[in-house]
Amino acid sequence: MRRIALVRLVGFLAILLVAIAARAEDIEVRDVALRSIEDGLVLDADFAFELTPRLAEVVANGVPLYFRVDFELTRRRWYWFDETAASQRLQLRLSYHALSRQYRVSTGLLQQSFPTLEEALNVIKRVRNWLVVERTVKLADADYDAAVRMRLDTTLLPKPFQLSALTGRDLQLESPWKRFIVRAPR
Numbered sequence: 501m502r503r504i505a506l507v508r509l510v511g512f513l514a515i516l517l518v519a520i521a522a523r524a525e526d527i528e529v530r531d532v533a534l535r536s537i538e539d540g541l542v543l544d545a546d547f548a549f550e551l552t553p554r555l556a557e558v559v560a561n562g563v564p565l566y567f568r569v570d571f572e573l574t575r576r577r578w579y580w581f582d583e584t585a586a587s588q589r590l591q592l593r594l595s596y597h598a599l600s601r602q603y604r605v606s607t608g609l610l611q612q613s614f615p616t617l618e619e620a621l622n623v624i625k626r627v628r629n630w631l632v633v634e635r636t637v638k639l640a641d642a643d644y645d646a647a648v649r650m651r652l653d654t655t656l657l658p659k660p661f662q663l664s665a666l667t668g669r670d671l672q673l674e675s676p677w678k679r680f681i682v683r684a685p686r
Contacts, residue, residue: 544629
């Protein structure tokens, strides 16, 4: 009896590892630029991806999708752990309203409506003028490692979809971290 339970446990763990290894990396970070303005450092990034047919169906049936863009700025130190100078998260919400037949993209209090899914996705794919490091943050005169990524936040989906996202690729979108070196502005 114990042997059967152990075999089942090992089988379950093997399936779980395969599912984790097969996670989708369907978002590509195409172009990233970090530039200095009066208020601090802003990020411009272009992403390339297409929604799976299942995700397009989910959003068309009224379930909002949340995309999350993460940014990190760190400085390497040989004598201690790396210093995290800045860490920001941007959340973009894509939803469909059947009465108005409009797709909506919202972030914070800003909300825009679009007649087609393609137009709404084009806005999500282009992040512009995102303030990631405020002017009050003191940066050393050194090279910093910057990293950016985008992913579909499946933790904000309804529970049945969260379970489906654990086992299937059709509800997952994620990019690997895009890393680049930045010299601190004076």
